[in-house]
Amino acid sequence: MITNKVIKGCLAKERWAMQQCYEQCAPYVFTIIKNYIYNETDQQDVMQETFAQVFYSIQNYDSNKGKFKSWISQIAINQAINFLRKNKKLSFLVPLNEEALDIKEEITKIERLDKIQLNQCIEIMPIGYRTVFLLNLVEGYTHDEIAQILKITAQTSRSQLSRAIKWLRKHIQQHQKTLTYG
Amino acid sequence: MAKNLHIKNKIREEAKLPPSMSWDAMEGKIATRLNELEGTAQAKGNTSNFAKRSLLVLLLLLVVAGSATLYYFIQKNPIENHSDTPSQSHQAIAQKQEKEHSLTLEKAEKNTPIKFEEKIIPPQKDNNVLLDKRGTINKQIKKASPKSLNNKLNKNTNTFVAVDDSKTTLDYLSAFDEKTISSSPTQQVFVESQGNATEQNLIDKNIVAVESADKRKLLSTQNLLLNFPPIENTIDETWITDKLNEAAISKPNIDLPTVPKWSLGLYSGATLWQLNAKGSTLGDEKAQFEKGIFSYGASAKIDYKLHSKWSLSTGLEWQSLQSKLDYYNEKDSIVTRNILTQQFVSPITGNPYSEVRQDVELVGIAWKEVIHYNNYQMLSIPVVINRHFHFSNKWNASIGTGLQYGRLLKLEGRSLGYKNVAEEITDIVDLQKDNFSKNQVAVLAQISLNYQINQYWSLTFSNRINQNLSNLNNTDTHTLRPSIMSNYLGLNYHF
Numbered sequence: 001m002i003t004n005k006v007i008k009g010c011l012a013k014e015r016w017a018m019q020q021c022y023e024q025c026a027p028y029v030f031t032i033i034k035n036y037i038y039n040e041t042d043q044q045d046v047m048q049e050t051f052a053q054v055f056y057s058i059q060n061y062d063s064n065k066g067k068f069k070s071w072i073s074q075i076a077i078n079q080a081i082n083f084l085r086k087n088k089k090l091s092f093l094v095p096l097n098e099e100a101l102d103i104k105e106e107i108t109k110i111e112r113l114d115k116i117q118l119n120q121c122i123e124i125m126p127i128g129y130r131t132v133f134l135l136n137l138v139e140g141y142t143h144d145e146i147a148q149i150l151k152i153t154a155q156t157s158r159s160q161l162s163r164a165i166k167w168l169r170k171h172i173q174q175h176q177k178t179l180t181y182g
Numbered sequence: 183m184a185k186n187l188h189i190k191n192k193i194r195e196e197a198k199l200p201p202s203m204s205w206d207a208m209e210g211k212i213a214t215r216l217n218e219l220e221g222t223a224q225a226k227g228n229t230s231n232f233a234k235r236s237l238l239v240l241l242l243l244l245v246v247a248g249s250a251t252l253y254y255f256i257q258k259n260p261i262e263n264h265s266d267t268p269s270q271s272h273q274a275i276a277q278k279q280e281k282e283h284s285l286t287l288e289k290a291e292k293n294t295p296i297k298f299e300e301k302i303i304p305p306q307k308d309n310n311v312l313l314d315k316r317g318t319i320n321k322q323i324k325k326a327s328p329k330s331l332n333n334k335l336n337k338n339t340n341t342f343v344a345v346d347d348s349k350t351t352l353d354y355l356s357a358f359d360e361k362t363i364s365s366s367p368t369q370q371v372f373v374e375s376q377g378n379a380t381e382q383n384l385i386d387k388n389i390v391a392v393e394s395a396d397k398r399k400l401l402s403t404q405n406l407l408l409n410f411p412p413i414e415n416t417i418d419e420t421w422i423t424d425k426l427n428e429a430a431i432s433k434p435n436i437d438l439p440t441v442p443k444w445s446l447g448l449y450s451g452a453t454l455w456q457l458n459a460k461g462s463t464l465g466d467e468k469a470q471f472e473k474g475i476f477s478y479g480a481s482a483k484i485d486y487k488l489h490s491k492w493s494l495s496t497g498l499e500w501q502s503l504q505s506k507l508d509y510y511n512e513k514d515s516i517v518t519r520n521i522l523t524q525q526f527v528s529p530i531t532g533n534p535y536s537e538v539r540q541d542v543e544l545v546g547i548a549w550k551e552v553i554h555y556n557n558y559q560m561l562s563i564p565v566v567i568n569r570h571f572h573f574s575n576k577w578n579a580s581i582g583t584g585l586q587y588g589r590l591l592k593l594e595g596r597s598l599g600y601k602n603v604a605e606e607i608t609d610i611v612d613l614q615k616d617n618f619s620k621n622q623v624a625v626l627a628q629i630s631l632n633y634q635i636n637q638y639w640s641l642t643f644s645n646r647i648n649q650n651l652s653n654l655n656n657t658d659t660h661t662l663r664p665s666i667m668s669n670y671l672g673l674n675y676h677f
Contacts, residue, residue, distance in 0.1 A: 012215075020203050022212075031197045040202065044211075047203055052215035111188040118192045138190045152510065153467050155608060 002068045010058045018055055028069060029076045035134050036064065036080035038123060042087075050079045065102075077139060081149060106165045107137070109172060121171050129164030140163050248631075252577055266340045441677035443487045447497075447642065450480040450670030455503050457578060458650075465660030467608055468598050472556070477504045479588075479668055485568075493568045495582070503666070507554040507597055509610075554605060556595030558654075560590030565611050580630045586648060588622035590615070600659060619656045624648040624666075640674045 002024060007159050009017020026047070033133050061071050112116070122130055135141045135149065135158070143157040150157070201207070222373040245371045455477060463670035483497035498619050566584035571580065599611035628646035633642060 018212075019205050019209070026203060026205075026208075027197060027199045030199050031194055035193060036198060044208075046202060046212045048208060051208070051212045052219055054217045055212070055216050058242065107189075113192075118189065122193065134193070139610040140192055150484075153463075153470070153584055153608065155463060155467075170346065178671060 004063075005144060007058065007061065007068070008057055012057070021054070022051055025054075025069070025072050027074060032073055032076045035122065036077075036131060037083065038178050042083065046076075046083050049083070050052070050076045051076060053079060073139075077135070078149070081131065084131065085150075088170050103162065106169055110165070110168055113172060117172075121168055124171075125167060129160055129167055131156050131166075132160035133164040191381065226402040229669050233648055252574060269540075278553070278637070319494070320568040358659070398511075405516045419441065442669060443497065445485040445487075445640070445674045445676045447483040447485065447674035448480075449483060449642070449644070451478070451668060451670035452502065453477045453479050453501060453666055453668040455666040456662055457654075458665055459660055460663075461660040462602055464598060464608055466507070468660065470507050471509050472507045472597055474556075475500055475506050476662070479670070481564075481670065481672075482673075483672070491570050492570075493580075494566070496565045498565060499564060499586075501666070501668070503558040503560065503664070505556045505558070505595075507552075507556060507595070507610075508654060509552055511552045517646060552610075554610075556597060557592065559591065559592035560588045560622070561591050562586050562622070562624075566626065566628065568628075568630070575633050578632050578634070580632065582630070584626055584629045586622075586624040586626050589620065590618055591622050617657055618654055619652060622654065623652045624650045624651055638676050640676065642672045642674060644668075644672065645668050646670070 006017045006020050006024075011022055029050055030043070033043050033050070035044055037043050050072075054072055057075075061068065065071075070133060071120045113121070122133070124134065125168060131150065132146060136143070143148065143154040145159075146152075147154040147159040152160075227411050261264040265649040440499040453476075455469065455474035457474055459465045459472070459473055479499060479501035481497055481499035485493050485495040486494045525536050527536055564584055566582040568582035570578050570580045593613040593615055595613050596610050597613050598608050599617070601609035601611075626646055626648045628644055630642050630644035633641045646666075648664075648666040648668070650665070652663075654664060
């Protein structure tokens with residue numbers, strides 16, 4: 001829990017406050033960042049950028065609008081996406097032929113996966129799919145919001161999610177097959 | 183889709199922070215980056231402030247330069263010094279006439295006990311000159327337009343009549359043969375009725391009054407005064423008639439410049455515009471990805487002056503409107519390779535063998551930013567009514583409003599279109615004329631600043647905003663009603 005005292009200290013750029021803020025928020029921020037970025041050096045860069053942005057723009061934080069954790073998580077997501085975009089790691093395919101998909105049913109299947117399986121699958125998921133998947137299903141952004149964040153169309157966002165789910169389905173099947181054979 | 187907490191909880195289990203990301207390891211890096219950010223922000227702030235300040239300074243400079251030029255011209259070319267130049271505007275002539283008339287009367291009244299009053303006698307068929315009535319200054323002259331002033335100066339009688347409380351003069355003048363007076367209606371008659379005034383007094387006093395007015399115009403009056411008979415003598419009708427006739431012959435012919443009613447102008451300049459796409463996914467995507475950029479245009483304009491303050495203009499305008507379609511295009515290819523195999527030992531033969539256990543997908547991604555520059559060429563006919571504001575004989579401004587009819591001449595480039603309308607799947611397609619309406623109607627408003635170089639030529643800077651009323655796009659899927667802001671500089675010829 002970040003107290004007002006810590007926030008005020010960060011505003012005054014006091015070292016103890018920044019340290020306390022970092023130590024309390026870093027694990028959570030890291031959890032978010034590691035979903036988007038897998039390389040440790042890159043993760044470090046994004047962590048650095050995220051906290052620099054947090055301390056730099058802390059005067060913009062309004063406790064009436066939401067929790068500090070939500071505010072910092074938005075900064076972390078933005079920084080992760082900026083990093084992917086800057087390094088041209090983020091890409092989206094505009095599908096030519098989209099096969100119809102019952103997303104709800106597929107999501108139920110995904111929900112059945114255990115924590116390790118899900119994290120393993122997401123780790124190897126193509127980066128474009130993964131970003132949209134995380135932003136929509138984990139962060140709860142709508143496709144219009146994702147379109148704005150990623151500078152793509154809402155349609156592309158929808159199709160990326162659909163493809164991400166298909167990709168996951170395929171991997172779940174393979175995983176199950178492996179388990180059966182194994 | 184709403185946040186899925188099952189998935190979120192599985193993914194977002196708080197991870198342990200690696201030692202490389204502890205505060206001790208990160209503190210220095212964060213501090214360095216923070217300093218950079220603060221430095222950049224300062225610079226950015228300065229840059230954005232600089233841009234705003236630059237704009238303000240530019241506007242201020244324009245205003246100062248405009249005011250200085252205006253002041254310079256007013257100082258250098260005061261209206262009084264230009265009474266004889268043909269390039270003087272009619273407004274200035276009107277002001278000058280008005281000023282001189284009032285000065286004449288004021289000065290005359292200061293230097294003589296005689297009261298002077300001005301009468302403008304309308305050009306009636308039966309002109310009675312109205313000498314037997316006490317005239318009052320005709321205020322209409324102050325409001326007169328150049329055209330009506332011109333008519334009045336040419337056709338009416340400007341009569342300066344000296345009157346006093348004694349009825350002698352009026353009675354005497356009333357006794358004039360009306361036909362004689364009306365046959366020379368352009369004469370100015372000065373008389374004096376004070377019994378004790380000498381001829382010299384009369385002449386001196388009245389010359390002062392006369393000299394204050396336009397010399398050319400009142401030349402005849404001066405001649406008349408210089409030959410005024412001694413007061414003790416009887417002024418007879420024949421003498422007055424002769425002098426009036428003499429004065430009529432010597433009356434100078436004053437040519438006032440005619441007011442040019444028409445002007446022809448050529449304009450060119452830059453335009454900024456936006457497509458204003460709305461409605462459906464396609465409209466939203468167009469609004470997001472296709473933006474109007476700096477464009478250009480030219481026009482020929484003809485203007486007819488309805489009145490000194492109102493004019494009607496029309497013409498032909500050509501505009502080449504550019505837009506930029508900017509999007510990311512990514513292509514990936516997934517190649518599946520059966521490369522993970524598992525080694526087994528046959529329990530029967532004891533020989534080792536391998537089986538494919540997992541396919542591996544190799545994902546290759548090509549990413550590129552694609553920019554298309556589109557061109558919409560329009561030809562239009564604006565009809566504008568303008569209200570002019572005259573600041574001086576050189577500068578005037580006008581505001582105008584009107585309608586514009588336009589035709590879409592040419593389309594080039596690529597834009598977003600529906601690949602599948604039912605499912606609202608968009609794609610990049612060539613711009614096709616069939617998808618656009620050829621006829622366009624727009625409403626416009628403009629503000630112009632004009633500088634009169636001389637009687638025939640003027641320079642105009644105009645800022646115009648057009649808002650399309652009709653839909654540029656002829657499909658029902660979305661609307662395109664562009665807004666165009668044009669900044670043109672033009673040269674006008676008045677005739």
